[in-house]
Amino acid sequence: MFSAATYNESELVNRLTNGDQQAMSELYDRFSGAILGVIMKIITDQAIAEDVLQETMLKIWNNINSFDTSKGRLFTWMINIARNQAIDKTRSKGFKNSSQNSSLEDSVYVSETVPSAGASVDTMDVQNWLLHLPEENRQLMRLAYFMGYTQEEISKELNMPLGTVKTKIRNSLIVLRKKLNVT
Amino acid sequence: MDLSCIIQSGDLELYVLGMLPPDEAGKIEALCKLFPEIQQEVDAIAATFEAGAMQMAVTPSADVKEKLMASISAKTGVAVAPEKNGSPVKVVEMKPVAEQKSSFSKFAIAASWGLFLLAGAFAVYLYNGNQQLKTDVATLQQNATKSEQQIGELAKEVSSYQLYRQLKSDPSLTTIALASVKPNEDFQAEVFWNKTSGELFIDPSYLPQIPIGKQYQLWFLIDGKPIDAGMISLTNTASIQKMKECKGAQMFAITVENEGGSPTPTMEQMIVAGKVG
Numbered sequence: 059m060f061s062a063a064t065y066n067e068s069e070l071v072n073r074l075t076n077g078d079q080q081a082m083s084e085l086y087d088r089f090s091g092a093i094l095g096v097i098m099k100i101i102t103d104q105a106i107a108e109d110v111l112q113e114t115m116l117k118i119w120n121n122i123n124s125f126d127t128s129k130g131r132l133f134t135w136m137i138n139i140a141r142n143q144a145i146d147k148t149r150s151k152g153f154k155n156s157s158q159n160s161s162l163e164d165s166v167y168v169s170e171t172v173p174s175a176g177a178s179v180d181t182m183d184v185q186n187w188l189l190h191l192p193e194e195n196r197q198l199m200r201l202a203y204f205m206g207y208t209q210e211e212i213s214k215e216l217n218m219p220l221g222t223v224k225t226k227i228r229n230s231l232i233v234l235r236k237k238l239n240v241t
Numbered sequence: 242m243d244l245s246c247i248i249q250s251g252d253l254e255l256y257v258l259g260m261l262p263p264d265e266a267g268k269i270e271a272l273c274k275l276f277p278e279i280q281q282e283v284d285a286i287a288a289t290f291e292a293g294a295m296q297m298a299v300t301p302s303a304d305v306k307e308k309l310m311a312s313i314s315a316k317t318g319v320a321v322a323p324e325k326n327g328s329p330v331k332v333v334e335m336k337p338v339a340e341q342k343s344s345f346s347k348f349a350i351a352a353s354w355g356l357f358l359l360a361g362a363f364a365v366y367l368y369n370g371n372q373q374l375k376t377d378v379a380t381l382q383q384n385a386t387k388s389e390q391q392i393g394e395l396a397k398e399v400s401s402y403q404l405y406r407q408l409k410s411d412p413s414l415t416t417i418a419l420a421s422v423k424p425n426e427d428f429q430a431e432v433f434w435n436k437t438s439g440e441l442f443i444d445p446s447y448l449p450q451i452p453i454g455k456q457y458q459l460w461f462l463i464d465g466k467p468i469d470a471g472m473i474s475l476t477n478t479a480s481i482q483k484m485k486e487c488k489g490a491q492m493f494a495i496t497v498e499n500e501g502g503s504p505t506p507t508m509e510q511m512i513v514a515g516k517v518g
Contacts, residue, residue, distance in 0.1 A: 079313055086306055091298030092291075098299050108305050115309050129270065134287045137294055138259035202260060209260075227260075228251020235254060235286060238293040 067132050074122040082119055089133060090115070093140045100144040100204045110147050114140040145206030190237045195230040202227050247272060248282050257286045401446075401480040408433040408442055408481065417493055419515035430513050432459075432493045439486035445473045446480070448512065451497065458498045460506050461490035467506045475500075492516045 073081035094111045101107045118136055125135050188196045201207045201215075209227065213220040247253070255261045256269040273280040408414055411433075419430040428449060433442040443459055451457060457473040471484040473495070494514035496506040 079310065082313055083306075083310060086309065090306070091300050092294045094299045094301045095297035096294050099297070104299070104302075107299075108301055111301055112305055112309055112312075116312060119313055131284070131287045131291070133291045133294075134257055134259075137291070141259065203258060208262070225251075228255065231251050231254035231258070232249075234293070235289050238289045238296075 068127045071122065071125060071127055071132060074119070082115075085118070086115060089136060092133075093136060096137050096140050097144045100141065101147060106147065107144070110140070110144050113147075114143045117143065141203070142206065145204075148205070188234075191230050191233060195226050195233075198223060198226050199230045199234075244276055244278050247279060253279070253283050254286050254290075257283060257290060397480055404442075404481050405444060413437070414440075414442075415517065417515045417517055419493055419495060419513035422494075422511050422514050426512070428513050430495055432515070433481075434487060434490065434493075434517075436488075439488045441470060441484040441487045442481050443473060443484050444481045445495075448473075448495070451475070454500055455497050456500045456502065457495050457512070458502045458506065459484055460494045460496065461487050462492040462494065463489050464491070467494070469502065469504070472502045490517055 070081055070085060074085065090111060093114060094107060097107045097110045097114070098104065101110060114136070117139055121139075125132065188199055191199060198212060198216075201212050202209060207215070209223050210220060212218070213223045216223075252261065252265070252269060256266055259266075261269065269279075269283070273283055409416065413435050414433045415436060417432040417434060419432060421428045429447040431444040433444070434440070441459075441461075445457060448457060456475055459470040459473060460467040461470050462468070468487075468490075469485065470487050470493070473484075474482055492514065494506065494511050496503075496508070497510040497512055498507060
């Protein structure tokens with residue numbers, strides 16, 4: 059499905075830097091689904107998630123000159139922007155006033171108990187790749203990755219030693235990576 | 242260099258997912274530059290998580306693209322200018338920290354690291370040198386103490402020997418040899434006695450080591466009646482000792498008594514004895 063070899067990343071980045079709108083269109087076609095998928099791990103309401111996707115793509119367009127091809131991969135960079143954008147959204151006043159509850163303890167189970175509107179059964183299953191992890195590690199990963207809490211904040215909030223938080227998150231990532239490699 | 246500990250630490254995964262604080266991310270970027278193996282690993286991790294993200298792709302509604310393309314064309318004139326609102330700080334996270342610094346500060350950092358390492362190495366060198374000197378001094382002190390002790394012992398032996406010769410050659414002194422009283426033992430001691438003044442010396446250096454809690458006691462006998470001539474020092478066993486005044490002795494004997502001595506000798510504990518010739 060995805061392969062780094064199927065498109066020329068640096069060429070695409072060059073075109074984007076030069077304000078080539080056609081390049082943006084190609085970028086969108088290639089990555090918007092995946093980016094929305096990441097956003098919807100954090101915001102399950104597809105309408106709000108699509109707003110965040112829009113903001114994310116604009117941010118990519120406007121900040122493409124701060125992306126350095128030699129330092130990292132475009133897609134990873136974009137995913138991280140999307141994630142941060144989504145987390146910012148969940149912390150915004152308007153979002154908090156909506157039905158979503160983003161307090162640390164309560165939000166822990168949200169992404170699993172609330173089915174995302176519009177997501178097919180198949181993608182739901184894949185979305186639950188966190189299920190590969192023991193419950194505690196899943197919770198930590200959700201807080202750290204999908205909710206953007208720093209490891210220090212998680213340590214304080216869950217009353218868990220920082221070292222333990224770090225170890226569990228690291229181990230979770232290593233496990234996830236292995237699982238993703240297999241699938 | 243073994244990089245497996247870095248590769249297996251989980252830090253690279255955190256870095257790829259943008260979950261490391263900027264300073265730690267900067268360290269990983271520096272490592273990537275130094276070691277192609279780490280760069281490779283980072284790329285592999287990114288590819289894996291990207292593939293994972295692709296798997297959970299959700300197709301957006303068609304109007305999202307339309308809106309996006311419309312807002313882009315409206316903004317084209319200023320497209321290159323960085324966005325002012327939003328949270329640019331987090332975007333910056335992906336940018337290597339080192340890259341943001343001027344070449345001078347890079348040089349300064351490199352130089353200060355160099356200096357730091359040099360200073361550290363020098364401190365270790367000094368510390369090691371100092372430790373060596375301390376050890377040397379301690380050894381020398383030990384040796385000196387040992388030598389002093391040896392000299393002290395030699396001096397004692399010499400003075401003891403001189404005293405012995407003096408006593409032996411003194412015509413006013415009679416030498417009485419004491420020998421083992423039990424047939425299976427072979428111990429000796431010598432008594433030097435001035436019959437007229439009553440001055441009495443003992444050379445106990447050939448007596449066996451005495452058990453703890455016991456002490457040798459010297460007696461002299463007049464008509465078979467034992468009279469205390471004093472305790473033989475426990476600390477000065479190798480040298481000639483001056484004992485109590487003694488007059489009219491016909492025989493000398495040494496017994497093993499409890500430390501501090503007894504008023505009467507324990508006859509079965511007599512170790513050596515000798516008659517005045």
